Amino acid sequence: MTDQTLQDLRVAITGGTSGLGRGLVGELVERGARVAFVARHRDDVQRTMLDFPTAIGIVGDVSRKEDVHPIAIQILGALDGLDVLVNNASSLGPVPLRPLADTACEDLELALATNLIGPFRLTKALLGALAGSARAGGGALVVNISSDAAVTPYENWGAYGASKAALRHLSHIWDAELAAEGIRIVSVDPGDMDTPLHTAAVPDADPSTLKRPETAAREIARLLAEMTRGSVLAEVGR
C-alpha cells in the first residue's frame, strides 16, 4: 500500500456529504490526505465532520456564482494551497426524470449551473493554487466526475446527460491547454452506484446490482495516487 499513500496531499471535494463524495472524504482521510469538502447544507456538513474529524467542512453551493470565491478562500485557507480538486457535486435535473420536451428551460439551466458552470468557476478560482502546486512538485490534478450518460444519449436523462457531456468535453479541452502548466484535468465515470442521486433517478433499481460508492472512492483514490506521485514525493521531501 505504501506506493499508494496520499500522505499530506491537499484535496478538495465538492458534494462531500453523500454518495461518492462522502466515500471519497473517508477514503482519502484514511490514506493520510488533507481533505476539505464542500456541501450546501450546514447540518450535513457538521454530521460528516463528526464522522471524519480531520476533514474540514465548508458550507457553500457551487452552482451560485457568489459562493464560489468564498468557497475557494476557505479551501485554500484550510489547506494552505491545493494539489487536487474533485468536482463531484452533481444535479440530476428535474425528478422524476422526463423527456427533454417536458423539461423546463429553467431546469436545464439549473443542471448546467451545477454540473458545468459551477465546476468551471471553481476550477478557474483554484487554478492559480493548482499551478503553484504543479510548479513546486510536478503535478496537480482536477477530477471531474462524469457518467455514462455523458456519452450515451439515454432517453429521459437529457438535462443531466447534456450537462455531463459538456463537462466531459470541457475537461478534455482544458487538459490539452493546461498540460504545459503541469495540471491534468480528467473526466472520470465511476459507474452506476448505490447513491441518493441514483435512487432519485431510478427509484426501483435493485441496489445489489449497483456499485458501492466506497468501491468507486477506492478506485479514484488509486487514480489520485498514480497521477499525483510527483507532487506527493515533493510534499514528503519538503
Next chain:
Amino acid sequence: MKAAATSRQGPRGARLLSVDEHGTVAHHLAIDLPVLLHRGDLVVANDAATMPASLHGLHLPTGRPLEVRLAARRSLAGRDVARFTAVVLGAGDYLTPTEHRPLPPRLKPGDQLSLGRLQATVLDLLGHPRLVELRLSGASEEIWEGIARHGRPIQYAYVPEPLAIWDTWTSIAGRPVAFEAPSAGFALDWATLRAMRSRGVHFATITHAAGISSTGDPDLDALLPFDEPYEIPHSTAALIQETTHRGGRIVAVGTTVVRALEHAARGDGWVWPGTGIATNRITSATNLRVVDAIVSGLHERGSSHYELLRAFHTDRALERMTEHAEASGYMAHEFGDAVFVVARGVRLKADTTIEIRLPEMRASA
C-alpha cells in the same frame, strides 16, 4: 495621471510603457510583454490571492459603526489567522475618500467589535487612533468562513462600482494572503504565460502578503509598507540561482516581489527558499542584488511604489517615463496601465540559450 475607474483582471486593453537599461522610453500593449523578454530570462510573480479584508461592523462599547481593514499578520499559515494588525475607520464606506473618513470611536484594549459573523477583540493600540492589533475569535476555519462570507475587498473612491472578490484576484492567484491585490500580476494571463514559455522565458512564483496601499492618514502612510510575510518555494529559489548563474535577467512582477527577493538575499546575495518577513524598504539608496527589471503599475511621484522604482533608474529616466505616461493618457493605480523598467546598466552577460535544469537545493536553516 488619472486613476483607472473600472476593474480589469488581465492585460487585455492595458498599455505598457517600457524603460530600457539606457533609459529609453517606448510604448507597447501589455499583452506584448513577452516580446520585451529574452530567452533565458526568469519572470517571478506574486501568486497571493486577495482576501476580502474590509469588515464592516460595530464597536460594541459605544454601538457605533466602524470599518476594520485587515492590514498585516505574522505569517502566511492558514491556521494562524487569529491576530491581525488592522486599520480602523469610522462610519462610512469606500465611496468617501479615505483621507476624509472620520476616526473610529476611541478604541482601547479589551474593546469588543462585532464584524458580521466574526467577533474581534482589540488587543493593543499601535501608536495611532486608527491602528490596532486585533484578535479574531474562534477556530481558524470559523475565521476563514467569517472573512470569506462577510468581508469585502478593500477599495478606494476612484473605483465607484463595488468590487467583487474575483475583481481582486489575478489569474495566478493561489493562497488568499494578500490584503490588497498584488496588482502588477494583472499584466499576466494564461495566454501571456504561454507566450513567454514559447520564447524560452521561465516563470516562477513567490507568495507575499501584499499589504494596504493607503490608510487615509499621512502619519500612518509614512509607515507603509508594513512588515509582510513571504514564502519562496524551492523551485523558485533554484530557478533564480540558475538564471543568475547563466546571465539571464530576473524580472519581478510587482513591488512585493522585489521586496521579498531582495530581503531573502540580504545575507550573502543569494535567494534562499523558505519563509521570511520582509522588513526592508526599497528606495533610491537600495543596491539591487537580485532583481534586474520590474513590471509594475503606474503610481504618483512620492508614493512608495514610485520610490521603489528609483532603485532601478535615475530620476531623469523616471521623470521622462512619467511625462510620456501623462502625455499619452496612461491610467494609474491597480486596474490601470503598466510599466516595464529595466535597471540601469543591466546587460546580458552570458550564453542564455542553454536550457535551464533545476539543480538540487537544500533548504536554508
